[in-house]
Amino acid sequence: MNQNNPNNPGGEFNQGNPSPMNPYGGYPQVPNQNFPQQPGFPPGQPQGFPPMGQSPAGKNQAKGQKNTAPKKMKPRKPSNAGWVWLGILIMLVMIVGGAILGYNTAIRERKSAFNKMSVQAASEQYQFALTDIINGKLENAKTRLEYVLSVDPNYPGATEKYTELVIQLYPKETPTPFYTATPAPSATPDTRGEEEMYNTITANMAASEWETAIRNMDALRDKNLEYRSMEIDGLYYIALRNWGINLINQGYLESGIYKITLAEAFGPIDSVANNQRIAARSYLAGAGFWEINWAKALEYYSNAYLNAPNMYDQSSGYTAQQRYAEASFEYANQLVASSDFCGSITYYDQGYSIGANDAIAPTATAAYLACYPPAATSAPDVPSDIAPTMPLELSTETPFVEPTPLGK
Incomplete structure (x- = not known):
């Protein structure tokens, strides 16, 4: 019967279905290939389709019955609170570290700028001091040289000039020897040895060999106490002062203090x-x-x-x-x-x-x-003389607009 149907050539449709079109959308039914009968499907129903009159979602359930299968629980997402607090802590550490680093950098830059200005000012004051010495303004020159030495104790020539000024400003009338030596009586003193020793001492002073210069001065005083006594006193002052400062700068504090105190016996420090x-x-x-x-x-x-x-x-x-x-x-x-x-x-x-x-x-x-x-965040203060703004009362009625006739 179905074989003579023009809509079913070859009899490829289900023999048990009087209609050649499938009731679910008009597509031809799948021929029965002798698959095992599945539960819930009536005999002759194509396999893989839900029973007639039953929705695909409920193909294994009777109509009107509720789905009693337990619902799957969604897994709880892990909390990110720990990472948030870690990020806040890292930011706080970075802020504090950046503040400290910026503060130290600013201090170093300020010190560097101050040192450059001080060196330039010291150079100018040294030149002014030389001019004051030439013009006889020794006190003024002394003040300028003190400033130069306070900026740079090793400024070239400043120490020697300052020492010469101190000796000129505060001369000692009588020498202050370290030793009380009794020179041998001589009718005609031979000063050739003393002159040679004095030249050696001045060479030591020029080379900043303070300790060696002091030993040679002690030997000269032992030989002839009266030989150039005023000049030797000045050299003692310079050598002891500078030697004491050098010892302090080398970390020998007690010895340096002692040498400077000895220099004070020859002139004011x-x-x-x-x-x-x-x-x-x-x-x-x-x-x-x-x-x-x-x-x-x-x-x-x-x-x-x-x-x-x-x-x-x-x-x-x-x-x-x-x-x-x-x-x-x-x-x-x-x-x-x-x-x-x-x-x-x-x-x-x-x-x-x-x-x-x-x-x-x-x-x-x-x-x-x-x-x-840290201060707690609070609501801003509202001045008492400002009146609060009243809310506007808006009409809820829809306004009527008269239609405009067509063609006008």
Whole structure:
């Protein structure tokens, strides 16, 4: 029957279906290839299609029944709170580190600019001092040379000029020998040996061989106490002063203090040498209070740092600047331990003005936050004389627009 149907040539449609078109969209039915009968499908129903009258979503369920299968639970996403807090912490560390680095860089640049200006000013003052010496203004020249030596103690020619000025301004009427020697009686003193020794001494002085010059002067005084006594006194003053400063600069603080004190017997000590001596005494006094009384140690090392920041002692090798910075940090930690957070910030800043200290940074940051806690965000204050704006009352009715006739 179906074989003679023009819409079903060859009888390729299901023999049990009187219609050649599939009721689900008009496509031809799949011929039965003797697949096993699946449950839920009536006999003769094409395999792979849901039963007639049943939706594809419920092909294994009877009509009207509810799906009682348990729903699958979606897995919970892991929380990102830990990463958020880690990011905030990293940003805070970067902000604090950047602030410290920027502060130290600014301090170094400012010091470098100040040093350049000071060197230029020292050069000008030295030339002015030479002019004052030529014009006989010795006191004015002395003040200018003191400034030059305070900027650069090794400025070429400044020390020698200053020493000559001091000898001219404060001459000694009688020599002050180190030794009381009784010269051998001689009718006609032979000064050839003394002259040769004196020339050797001046050569030593020109070569800055202070220790050798002093030994030769002692030998000359032993041979002839009266030979060029005033000039030898001046040379003693120059050699002892400069030797004492050199010893202090080499870390032999006690010996340097002693030599400068000996030079004071031949004339008043200039401000440069005296400042070196005071700084050396302060350094040694601060070392006596180290790790015992940080407040006292900081007091003495601040004086040494201001006068000679690069001064050091041979026993430890630490400079006055390093001692000053470390004493500032330690005293600040002591104030933090006594809950004086705001007082400690000044001394932390002192230490950080010289150099960074990673070990101190967490404590310094905590002290700063304890002294200056972050302010809570609050609503802005509204002036009382400003009246609040009343809300506008808008009509909810739709306005009627008269239609315009076509053709006009």
